[in-house]
Amino acid sequence: MADAEIGLPGAGAGGSALDEILRPVTVLTGHFGSGKTEIAVNLAFGLRNRGTGVTLVDLDLVKPYFRSRLVREDLEARGIRLVAPEGDRFYADLPILLPEARALAREGAALGHRVLFDVGGDDLGARALGSVSGLFNSRTTDLLFVVNVNRPFAEDLEALRAKLMAVQAAARLEMTGLVANTHLMQETTEKTVLEGVRAARTLEAATGIPLRFCAIVGNLARAFGGPGGKADNLPILAMERHIVAPFAEKPSGARRRSGVV
Amino acid sequence: MxxxxxxxxxxxxxxxxxxxxxxxxxxxxxxxxxxxxxxxxxxxxxxxxxxxxxxxxxxxxxxxxxxxxxxxxxxxxxxxxxxxxxxxxxxxxxxxxxxxxxxxxxxxxxxxxxxxxxxxxxxxxxxxxxxxxxxxxxxxxxxxxxxxxxxxxxxxxxxxxxxxxxxxxxxxxxxxxxxxxxxxxxxxxxxxxxxxxxxxxxxxxxxxxxxxxxxxxxxxxxxxxxxxxxxxxxxECRHEFWSPHGDADVLFVAYGSVARIAKTAIDALAEKGVKAALFRPITLFPFPGDALEKAAARVKHVLVSELSTGQMLEDVRFHLGKHRPVSFYGRVGGVIMTPDELVAEALKLAGKAG
Structure with missing residues (x-):
């Protein structure tokens, strides 16, 4: 893992580090396939790099493959705790909500470290959150909505606003921030990123929910200044791709078990 | 669009x-x-x-x-x-x-x-x-x-x-x-x-x-x-023949996702000095048997890989005949082979395992 290439922007001139602007409990929601898992895993590594204790809760009860639990060994090797079903149920697509997830929703902020919740996509995925919503303390919790306008049913403002409202209603929590994550995998260009930021700004203007940061992978993040950089004046989260297909290159030093998606 | x-x-x-x-x-x-x-x-x-x-x-x-x-x-x-x-x-x-x-x-x-x-x-x-x-x-x-x-x-x-x-x-x-x-x-x-x-x-x-x-x-x-x-x-027979490193010694036969894994393995093998190619059936019925026969005629070893215990293998063996040795590497149950596993199999065939 190349430490220098991932992580959170430090507090530079006119900007704040993401670990300063995000509350101790960060919940990632979004439309289906918006990139919540990749962002959650990268935030976990990034926060850990800055010396914070981190727990990641895999609350994705919707998609069957490519969940954050897939990189359990990589997370644990870096001292990041993963809360996800164990044993046979690790592989299941069953609606399992662990008691520990409830405890972390309630007391996560009191642990003195960071807790990240990776929630399933759409309002369907956010229902799991709705069942524990009463446990979160709004002063210590950020509820983020991830946006990729290259995804189906998320192409225009009206579709996005409808998704956001549906997720918020299912989660029974107030959204506190937007995350721009518009990309096309390996075909992403600077233009893709900037168009995505502009689209997210339109959603920000329409809903009053502030756009907090922009997630960018690999070399492209370096084009925007890497950790600490900006995309159209928005702080960036410089990411490495951790959730990859079996034929794609894994991050260097990855310890996850092979042969499983 | x-x-x-x-x-x-x-x-x-x-x-x-x-x-x-x-x-x-x-x-x-x-x-x-x-x-x-x-x-x-x-x-x-x-x-x-x-x-x-x-x-x-x-x-x-x-x-x-x-x-x-x-x-x-x-x-x-x-x-x-x-x-x-x-x-x-x-x-x-x-x-x-x-x-x-x-x-x-x-x-x-x-x-x-x-x-x-x-x-x-x-x-x-x-x-x-x-x-x-x-x-x-x-x-x-x-x-x-x-x-x-x-x-x-x-x-x-x-x-x-x-x-x-x-x-x-x-x-x-x-x-x-x-x-x-x-x-x-x-x-x-x-x-x-x-x-x-x-x-x-x-x-x-x-x-x-x-x-x-x-x-x-x-x-x-x-x-x-x-x-x-x-x-x-x-x-209607369709296939892809992928041979980016020149005349191959080892021919992978794979379809779907496994063909992607084989391509990664083929590039890795080239770095180890073993030339490999891929024959990927796109139509499984009708099976592109004639094209496979031509591709296989130019290589020393044929290696079929599937996420099964050897199903397409039967069609490959049928088309190449019983005198042509065909090797097989499969993973099942939801386990997916890594590119490294295919590299190791190909190295064994090419006599360069080690």
Missing amino acids: AKKLMKGCEAIGEAAVQAGCRLFFGYPITPQNEIPEYLSARLPQVGGTFVQAESEVAASNMLYGASGAGCRCLTSSSSPGISLMMEGVSYIAASELPVVIVNIMRGGPGLGGILPSQSDYLQATKGGGHGDYRCLVLAPSTVQEAADLVMDAFDLADKYRNPVLVLGDGLIGQMMEPVEFKRSTRLEDLPAKSWATTGCKGRERNIINSLYLDPEVLEAHNWKLVRKYEEMART
Whole structure:
């Protein structure tokens, strides 16, 4: 893992580090396939790099493959705790909500470290959150909505606003921030990123929910200044791709078990 | 149309819409639920109808009825659900109706697991249900190809009046890649179906049926079907031959996701001084046997790799003959081989293991 290439922007001139602007409990929601898992895993590594204790809760009860639990060994090797079903149920697509997830929703902020919740996509995925919503303390919790306008049913403002409202209603929590994550995998260009930021700004203007940061992978993040950089004046989260297909290159030093998606 | 980022399942759903399909019947099962999920939202936008059937058996019979009425229609499922549909598929093939069926395979047998597999190759290519019939089978290895082949599947189904099966493993269904939809069929441009049950006012009745009590009539019907399959074998075989490092010693034969893994392995082998190439069948029925024979004639070793215990292997051995040694490497149950595992197998064959 190349430490220098991932992580959170430090507090530079006119900007704040993401670990300063995000509350101790960060919940990632979004439309289906918006990139919540990749962002959650990268935030976990990034926060850990800055010396914070981190727990990641895999609350994705919707998609069957490519969940954050897939990189359990990589997370644990870096001292990041993963809360996800164990044993046979690790592989299941069953609606399992662990008691520990409830405890972390309630007391996560009191642990003195960071807790990240990776929630399933759409309002369907956010229902799991709705069942524990009463446990979160709004002063210590950020509820983020991830946006990729290259995804189906998320192409225009009206579709996005409808998704956001549906997720918020299912989660029974107030959204506190937007995350721009518009990309096309390996075909992403600077233009893709900037168009995505502009689209997210339109959603920000329409809903009053502030756009907090922009997630960018690999070399492209370096084009925007890497950790600490900006995309159209928005702080960036410089990411490495951790959730990859079996034929794609894994991050260097990855310890996850092979042969499983 | 600008490129979108889609899961294989979503791209399959959109490709069906672009191909003029307005009817979907199906029943949920992982890992293909994103197809019905997508179409349940998308079909109403284009005046289509999405029906969640009470079972896979019902879905396949709804498909039978809708295609008999001349409509482009689709169902999708995953391995155990496809098994349930087989009665309907046999009736559809017997009645010579064009339908498209998508199977996003998961680990079996039985209820198995929800992770990717290619263990339904034999079911897909040798009929699947009862009686002498075949489905035309297309096997994509990228999300883009899944979209393209679904569009082709509707045309091929109409051309042959025969079920076309798009066979993908769970990975093809679940992974996300950029995709574009290169063509869009207007409903008014779809071929006329003079045989469809669209109301017989002013013409003879059309009857959709698979019951033939007279054995000689049934026998003639069977041979008529066979002539269609022979025509498919003459004109529809598709494959990809990938040999980026020059004359190869080792030929991988793989389809779907495994072909992607083999490509990664082939590049890694080149760095170790072993030249390898890939033969990827795109049509599994008809199987591109002649092309395989030509590709295999130029190499020392043939290595078949599948997410099964050796199903396509039988077709490869059939086409290459019993005197040609063919090696096999398979993983099953939802476990996927890594590129490193294929590299190790190829090194063993090339005598460079170590």
